[in-house]
Amino acid sequence: MTRKVKIAVIGTGRMGSVHTRNIARLIPEADLVAVCDIRLEVAKTVANELGIRRVVQDYHELLADKDIEAILIATSTNTHAFIMKDVAAAGKHIFCEKPLALELDKIDEALEAVEKAGVKLQVGFNRRFDKSFQQVHQIVASGEIGRPCILRITNRDPDFPAMEFMRVSGGMFLDMTIHDFDMARFQVGEIEEVYATGGVLIEPELKEFGDIDTNVVTLKFANGAVGAIDNSRKAVYGYDQRLEVFCSNGTAMANNEAENTAVKGNPDGFHSAKPPYFFMQRYAPCYVDEVRQFIECVRDDKLTPTTGKDGRAAVVLGYAAGKSLRENRPVKVSEIG
Amino acid sequence: MTRKVKIAVIGTGRMGSVHTRNIARLIPEADLVAVCDIRLEVAKTVANELGIRRVVQDYHELLADKDIEAILIATSTNTHAFIMKDVAAAGKHIFCEKPLALELDKIDEALEAVEKAGVKLQVGFNRRFDKSFQQVHQIVASGEIGRPCILRITNRDPDFPAMEFMRVSGGMFLDMTIHDFDMARFQVGEIEEVYATGGVLIEPELKEFGDIDTNVVTLKFANGAVGAIDNSRKAVYGYDQRLEVFCSNGTAMANNEAENTAVKGNPDGFHSAKPPYFFMQRYAPCYVDEVRQFIECVRDDKLTPTTGKDGRAAVVLGYAAGKSLRENRPVKVSEIG
């Protein structure tokens, strides 16, 4: 029997508790030895539920534990970078939730630490692990439908998050479009230039802190392909997650999933179900798969499927889009750094 | 916090191990205290995987345990009835896989024992718990589309099971159509008469033991509605699970699920994915939900969603269909008993 990878989770809030449950229940390749949260009670609750014996408040305790090979970081964004540096320095492999940080210098410091320590780093771009997006990727990557020409991504949330979160989220491009930037790179390749347009069309309160709720971002790829991402914070018909890679010899699309396959016919026509509500439901299997693959990479010493470079690139693209929107001009990615 | 229901599983083969894993990992309302299999090693393997402490070879040991409130029976079909009698006599609630038995007298003895003991019984008609079939049921039951007129069920397996299993399966109607008989009763109501036609169109070997691989069964319901079930043992495009309840003021359908939502377009047209492969994948959430609801019924002293009567009725319909096929005439359910 293959050995289990000993892992601990730092941060057991919303995403952290999902990862914790997944590791404990659904990833037999991992041995979840400890959970940590500065809110000790939060960590204890999930630990009790799952029968995890070790619960700590200060993550440094975990770093000192020789047995722990890997750490999953799911704390709030502004702590990712310095925890990564500490974890890397302790020689442990890292799975870190996205975004790595909202500041590029922090990201660079963290990535430097990771590189210096020679540990593995995987960034939590869960959507890359979606079976439909993976299928599109395989069709395109196989070359059977020729070279990519046009990428289209529709990414719309079913509703606004809490306004307190919105104010510190980093804004539309760093909180929401960041997933699409990563998906675009996954499906088509490196992006050289972006042009962003959009505004506040639904929720006027956003104007107070300079955010937007609606946008279209145009992409130019290094391979000559072009793309368009559209985002909205509020699609009343549900979490809308579609993409298409149109190629020179065909096209590959991923359509929305549905809560169920029932269709009602009545004198008004045919009526079918909304998509699964929001990311926790829609991408539930991805949260399992991304961590399982991370565990396997640690165990078998393989390259992680998403890297620190990916984590950085998506943030750079977010900044480029923001600059483009403010200055109303296409912005080269190289202008950001 | 609500108390957990102490449950044990008898039979940890294919279905039993699924139930065991589901209870251990995904049904926190239950406390899985023991597993049992006459092949002790089989039970030990799953127990080790899940950290279950008690493993027994002889199910009578479990009956003596006062703490155990409920038993899930997932042994081979020919043992269901006598185990049910013993479990009922021990005063424990029962979840039993379908079919209850292949012989009506055995079923009747077991149901008598259940009734006498006053324990709860749920039969494993997993498909009733599918979200799409439930949605159809709710639309129809709400009355918003009028009274049921025509039921259509398409139930086709992706491939034949092993021939050794086929030979003892009870045949098409008791092994496969039995699910559709139950679904028909769930969606539309009691069935009064069936007419079955079909034959061996794909696998000649079936003729050796008098089974068929293809059939259409016509149904007459007590409420006047009519229906048609069609079955095949081998749909090369995958596990085909569809139904429609056509009503006087509308219709409600459940279409197939798909492995993914990707669509490829090329000069030959558009190409999309097959359904999820077979029942373990397609109905995975149902296996969790049916047992969770059973646990809740035990805990809260509620009626089980599927009953011994349901389990018996589906077997009676299977016999009626067999008689109809042999005699090439419509057979009243009352002829069987």
Added chain:
Amino acid sequence: MTRKVKIAVIGTGRMGSVHTRNIARLIPEADLVAVCDIRLEVAKTVANELGIRRVVQDYHELLADKDIEAILIATSTNTHAFIMKDVAAAGKHIFCEKPLALELDKIDEALEAVEKAGVKLQVGFNRRFDKSFQQVHQIVASGEIGRPCILRITNRDPDFPAMEFMRVSGGMFLDMTIHDFDMARFQVGEIEEVYATGGVLIEPELKEFGDIDTNVVTLKFANGAVGAIDNSRKAVYGYDQRLEVFCSNGTAMANNEAENTAVKGNPDGFHSAKPPYFFMQRYAPCYVDEVRQFIECVRDDKLTPTTGKDGRAAVVLGYAAGKSLRENRPVKVSEIG
């Protein structure tokens, strides 16, 4: 340039005026030289609209006209047979609306006259010319998906015709299911036995004259395949026209068309359009194609795509279904004749 076939139309009512317009406007291979209706004004109206010069009240006048090669008969059903006999005797090719007659002896007399005269006969089974049903036919006939095993046809009207028509229509099986019997023969082959069940579930008035509004008819084909047709006189969500030929190595389905492709998403889900309203819209191109092919068969001396044998077989099946319903038993086609 190829010569035009000189044709006349007898009967310019509902279907006859459709054929007349189609020939005049959309079938340049034909030269529509005259129209005829015992209600002379009815014929004159459509002739004026289309600039047709010759209008007659008595169809015998057309028979005497040496120039006329072909006659399209679209009179009321009870006149089809004797007009066919006269037209055949006059040596003219015949396109006759379905059903040929409601009485088998009348059909046989007419077919005998046709055979004796050596003229061509095509029966107006328009649905065989539908592009989707043709596509299914081609897939199945090509053999690429193996041998047919199960046929499913759903044929539901959007609403009852006028009660006066219902009373003389020949009843469900001869007026409505007749199309499905022909489609079944087109897709899968000869039918040996039928079993019909159904009743009055929507419109009690039908009971006065012994008709039904809902049914399921089971079919056994000579090649061993089985089938189920379901019919309703009233599908409130629109004209429902679907079929599937499930085969040993795949399946071929034809789904409903839609009035348009628009989809609305709102908090209740997704909403799409009903099918085109009724046969005149749904099968509009078929009415053109069937007559165009007839014209080409006359011009090029080819076999007609639907024959007198087809017209007779569908009526026989209608009688077999009626007998089956009355006697509640499977009826062999050979019992009817």
Added chain:
Amino acid sequence: MTRKVKIAVIGTGRMGSVHTRNIARLIPEADLVAVCDIRLEVAKTVANELGIRRVVQDYHELLADKDIEAILIATSTNTHAFIMKDVAAAGKHIFCEKPLALELDKIDEALEAVEKAGVKLQVGFNRRFDKSFQQVHQIVASGEIGRPCILRITNRDPDFPAMEFMRVSGGMFLDMTIHDFDMARFQVGEIEEVYATGGVLIEPELKEFGDIDTNVVTLKFANGAVGAIDNSRKAVYGYDQRLEVFCSNGTAMANNEAENTAVKGNPDGFHSAKPPYFFMQRYAPCYVDEVRQFIECVRDDKLTPTTGKDGRAAVVLGYAAGKSLRENRPVKVSEIG
């Protein structure tokens, strides 16, 4: 009976012959009195086919005919403007194919002549008459799904037109995207700014004359909405015509039509048909409806559904997009004029 509008057609080439046939066969509200083409034989051919008595080579002959109320212009683009001026001066109403001209000053002269003469002008933006796009328009215009936020248009041809045509077509934005600019204005309203990106990704020969085969154009509307159009000259899976108007309280989409509704299932999955091949098939009913509505507007003295302003606006947007692509910056429509 209402009077018929006397109309003549100038230009009986590809589009002109379609219009001519439609008027002659399918628009009884019109009386097609003459056709004209400088290639007299071309006009004679279609006139013979349809029984049109008057055929002229020089359109000025038609202008002198007092009986003619309306003229349909379907000549080559570079002649539209001066013919329009002459027709307007003759006091006849005009239906003119798009684009009105490739030069704005020519358009302005023609529109001035139209206005001065007080005649009606309709521009051939056929897609506005598509049933699905109309349904989207009605849903959006009704206000039931709130205010428009994001417009998405996918418009991809199945293959390149002949290279000789490409060289004089005006280029991607004036030949192809022009339809989308008009559709955008139809669905969402006036456009204030465009940003275009794209290139030659499929057919290198285009570089010789500075055209492109692939592009994404971003739109900013006066009402704050944003949009993205994507175009390709070659979609090997067929003529791809989709749009979506995402609104604050819902969304309205128009999906592709299909050549037929047949679906084949085999071990590779499910396979369905391509869209109808190209505009002549896909938009066939629109070509009838647009001219019928024009005829009705003339007869009943109503405003035309598409106007000279619409024809001019789409050309202006084409120029703005071209300028944007060349200068790689967003271009305000007001910069063009």
